[in-house]
Amino acid sequence: xxxxxxxxxxxxxxxxxxxxxxxxxxxxxxxxxxSAEAVARTLQSGRxxxxxxxxxxxxxxxxxxxxxxxxxxxxVDCDRDCLLVLVEQTGPACHTNRRTCFYTAVRRGNxxxxxxxxx
Amino acid sequence: xxxxxxxxxxxxxxxxxxxxxxxxxxxxxxxxxxSAEAVARTLQSGRxxxxxxxxxxxxxxxxxxxxxxxxxxxxVDCDRDCLLVLVEQTGPACHTNRRTCFYTAVRRGNxxxxxxxxx
Numbered sequence: 001x002x003x004x005x006x007x008x009x010x011x012x013x014x015x016x017x018x019x020x021x022x023x024x025x026x027x028x029x030x031x032x033x034x035s036a037e038a039v040a041r042t043l044q045s046g047r048x049x050x051x052x053x054x055x056x057x058x059x060x061x062x063x064x065x066x067x068x069x070x071x072x073x074x075x076v077d078c079d080r081d082c083l084l085v086l087v088e089q090t091g092p093a094c095h096t097n098r099r100t101c102f103y104t105a106v107r108r109g110n111x112x113x114x115x116x117x118x119x
Numbered sequence: 120x121x122x123x124x125x126x127x128x129x130x131x132x133x134x135x136x137x138x139x140x141x142x143x144x145x146x147x148x149x150x151x152x153x154s155a156e157a158v159a160r161t162l163q164s165g166r167x168x169x170x171x172x173x174x175x176x177x178x179x180x181x182x183x184x185x186x187x188x189x190x191x192x193x194x195v196d197c198d199r200d201c202l203l204v205l206v207e208q209t210g211p212a213c214h215t216n217r218r219t220c221f222y223t224a225v226r227r228g229n230x231x232x233x234x235x236x237x238x
Contacts, residue, residue: 003225019138019147026145028138031201043225076230077220078213082150084221094197101196102203106122106162111195 005039009081015051016083020093023072023086029093030101032059034083039074046071048085067091092118124158128200134170135202139212142191142205148212149220151178153202158193165190167204186210211237 010016015033022029032050034042038058041049045060048069052059062068069087076083094101097117105112129135134152141148151169153161157177160168164179167188171178181187188206195202213220216236224231 001230003228003230017136017150019150021147028140028147028203031136031138031196043228074225075221075233076223076225077150078215078217078222079220082220084147096197098197101198101201102194103197104195106193106195109122109162111120111122114194 003043003076005036005043007080008036008039008076008083009079010036011081013053015053016081018050018083018085020048020069020085020087020089022089024088027100028102029069029087029089029099032061039083042071042085043074048087062090065091065095067093069093122162122195124155124162126199127155127158127195127202128198129155130200132172134172135200137169137202137204139167139188139204139206139208141208143207146219147221148188148206148208148218151180158202161190161204162193167206181209184210184214186212188212 014035018034019031020029035051038049038051048061048071050059068090072086074085092099098115103115133154137153138150139148154170157168157170167180167190169178187209191205193204211218217234222234
């Protein structure tokens with residue numbers, strides 16, 4: 001069946017959450033949002049393109065930082081209201097310069113920093 | 120630093136998106152939502168507990184199906200507006216009886232079913 005970005009279920013702001021996972025290591029790198037047009041641009045360009053809620057603009061990941069995400073595969077969940085992108089990540093995915101945005105663990109009720117920013 | 124569920128950033132419905140990942144295989148299983156109280160219950164019980172948007176009720180994953188998620192670790196992202204739970208998943212995570220909700224890939228513009236329901 002041909003895939004149509006319009007067939008996904010977007011929230012009341014026209015956005016869908018997207019989990020980015022390193023295709024090789026399986027590490028979950030970040031979660032961001034896409035509009036239907038961002039989904040289409042991602043598939044067409046092979047460069048993962050989100051919708052920035054803070055800037056209200058397309059966000060070609062890594063466009064300014066160089067920390068690009070090359071799309072390896074896009075997957076859709078059962079309810080069609082969430083996406084998973086398997087990516088080849090150049091450099092750190094997080095704006096704090098850490099490999100992943102999920103660098104804080106909760107252990108025995110305390111927050112633990114799992115990794116330092118890359119230098 | 121002590122972790123406080125109230126310190127997270129919830130959306131205008133009081134919810135935060137949660138990515139569930141198999142702690143051993145690294146497979147991304149599903150994405151669902153938690154309220155602050157669901158976060159607290161998950162940490163306290165060790166049983167992953169979401170907030171069901173369709174039922175508007177707490178959803179102890181697997182309570183009716185037996186397909187429970189035991190919490191291995193909870194992680195917080197850099198913006199504190201998304202969570203990652205590493206889980207030990209009993210049975211399939213998806214309500215369609217598939218291992219993961221992300222069983223549909225988009226390849227060359229077409230949707231491809233990656234796995235069948237478990238029997």
